[in-house]
Amino acid sequence: MQAQPRFDWRSAGQLAVSLMGIFLGLTAAGVLALTTLMPWLDGEMPGGEQAAGTMTLAWSGLLVAGLSLPSAVLALRKLMGRAPIMRNGRQSLKIASLLLLVWPLALLLAKSAVASSLAWLFLPPLLILVMGIPTLWLTSAARAGLPVESLQRGWGTASFSAVIGPALIILLEASLLVLALVAFGVWLIGQPGLLTELQQLTETFTLQNDPTQLMELLQPHLEQPGVLAAGVAFIAVLVPLIEEAFKPLAAWLLAGRWLTPASGFSAGVLGGGMFALLESLGYLASAPAEGFVGFALARSGTLLLHVATAGLVGWGVGSALGEGRYLRLAWTYLAAVALHGVWNAVGILPALEELPGVIGSLQGVAWIYPYALGALCVLLAAILFGLNIHLRKPAQEATF
Secondary structure (H helix, E strand, O other): OOOOOOHHHHHHHHHHHHHHHHHHHHHHHHHHHHHHHHHHHHHOOOOOHHHHHHHHHHHHHHHHHHHHHHHHHHHHHHHOOOOOOOOOOOOHHHHHHHHHEEEEEEEHHHHHOOOOOOOOHHHHHHHHHHHHHHHHHHHHHHHHOOOOOOOOOOOOHHHHHHOOOOHHHHHHHHHHHHHHHHHHOOOOOOHHHHHHHHHHHHHHHHOOOOEEEEEEEEHHHOOOHHHHHHOOOOOOOHHHHHHHHHHHHHHHHOOHHHHHHHHHHHHHHHHHHHHHHHHHHHHHOOOOOOOHHHHHHHHHHHHHHHHHHHHHHHHHHHHHHHHOHHHHHHHHHHHHHHHHHHHHHOOHHHHHHHOOOOOHHHHHHHHHHHHHHHHHHHHHHHHHHHHHOOOOOOOOOOOO
């Protein structure tokens, strides 16, 4: 008797996650858009930075739904017994390269929209282009020429990374921050003098409701070495540990007999790109008109960071689960955390320099900020495209 084909649980799971992404994305977009448009019920025009930020989140929901739709269609197609569609990424790179020609125009239009009273209407879709085009180009360039993979797997990885990855990372980082605050509260109970002083500061802020004055009162406490060390440790150590473990999460879920270092790298690149894209949209929504172009270019550098480090870890995952090279997974993860940590540490130098209590110790260090980030970008690009060249060799093709 002919054996019955096994049910494709991976495709079923992909379909479930994709449908969830479509539902949650459209629901969030609708609720946030209605929230922004509520002033119209009172005869007022929506406006302000908050409205632009809310509408950017609404468009981000639409983006997640849009990324999930092709994934759902392709997963359903596979469940119906259709043959997979195979791609090697070259076509998407051609499309992304053409879109790069309009990227400067989108950037300038977004800069103009930031200062407009209709920023809430025009800025969000322009931000999708400002960050979406370089994300598409970078992820396509990093995957171009690799062994062919199914279109379903590529879209499934992008959908999963947009729906599950960022939400899980934010949840873990928020939980870690809450635990840190609880630990600080426990420690504060044993410091009655400091506790009384902070209570007085709280009362002062409640009476005067002046955030600027509150920051001036808190500044001596924020400049304490222990507080600064804790802040730097969270930003430069704990955040990279979490993000580099979960950005390439889709690579772990692709484990199977056909998993290769190339497929793990590809999944990591897509995971890092989706995370950077959604993260950057939130940051750019609150960027000021003055210096907007520079801020957007800086976020493009952060995009390179997330794509390169996630691709590095994804390569390690593919090597470990596909070839049994677990030592490679260990050092690629630690290398990604180190690169991310150095990037974050360098990035906060200008902010630390603004604190009078520490400016003396930074006068010989903070000036390296742009040069260090430039050097890191060169290193990250070398890692990303070096791995692409290394992995451009025949490998077992995946049919999922």
